[in-house]
Amino acid sequence: MKDKVKPTIVLTIICVIASLLLVYAYELTKDRIADQKAQKFNSSVEALFGKTESKVVTLKCGYDEIKTIAVTPDKKTVVQVCTDGYSKEGINILVGIDKTGAVSGIEFVSLGETPGLGSKVRDQEDFRKQFYGLTAPSETFDAVSGATFSSKGMKHAVDTALKAYNENKEAIIGG
Secondary structure: OHHHHHHHHHHHHHHHHHHHHHHHHHHHHHHHHHHHHHHHHHHHHHHHHOOOOOEEOOOOOOOOOEEEEEEOOOOOEEEEEEEOOOOOOOEEEEEEEOOOOOEEEEEEEEEOOOOOOOOHHHHOHHHHHOOOOOOOOOOOOOOOOOOHHHHHHHHHHHHHHHHHHHHOHHHHHHO
């Protein structure tokens, strides 16, 4: 009996120590990780609108894919959308919306799609430009050949950003 209990106790102690070390490592790094995410977001906003300040809007808009909404002093809006393409949550983009409510730019925060195939949605500028000027979700679009899932994910991300913006425009701009 003693031979069966001793390994269980030792393994339990090892698991508890490992868990405590993980919690400690998380607590040590969480602020740095948050700062890096904020810097990445701000640099992506600058890529969309140039050197500008942005204020994050706290808003429950009903779309799980939307991670952040921010507005600039001149009423331009940035919507961060993380959605599925070929891979789960493989498309993480910022959709820039100008003061007229039209898509004015798309910037990638990260792309977890297949290199050489799904990554074409980022690499082919003409694909992204077809969404510029949209003020509402569109029914049709030209997909990238060989990257159908990624193309549909990208369209879904832009449509979600536009829906959230149009449904909450006053709350976002008044933010």
